[in-house]
Amino acid sequence: MEMQALKTRSLLLVFMLLLSTNSVEERAKSELETKLLRKLNNKSVSTAQIPAETKEQIEIEL
Structure with missing residues (x-):
């Protein structure tokens, strides 16, 4: 028993550790996306102007 x-x-x-790890990854991804959007907004560049290869690389890095 x-x-x-x-x-x-x-x-x-173990389950709680996995949940917390996922949470940290999601938070980091969200912060990175926010930073990228700020940079894009500051430069007045739309996402349509970003080459597809660059978008794929960003997604891979996330």
Whole structure:
């Protein structure tokens, strides 16, 4: 019984770690997107003017 409780607790901790990691990644991605949009707005460049290769590279880096 004690072993089952330990396994359950371990699985819960791993699951919580995965959730927090995903949250950090999403936050970093969101911050990067915000910075990119600010740069685009400051330069008055629309996303239509960005080459497709550049867009793909940005998505890969995110």
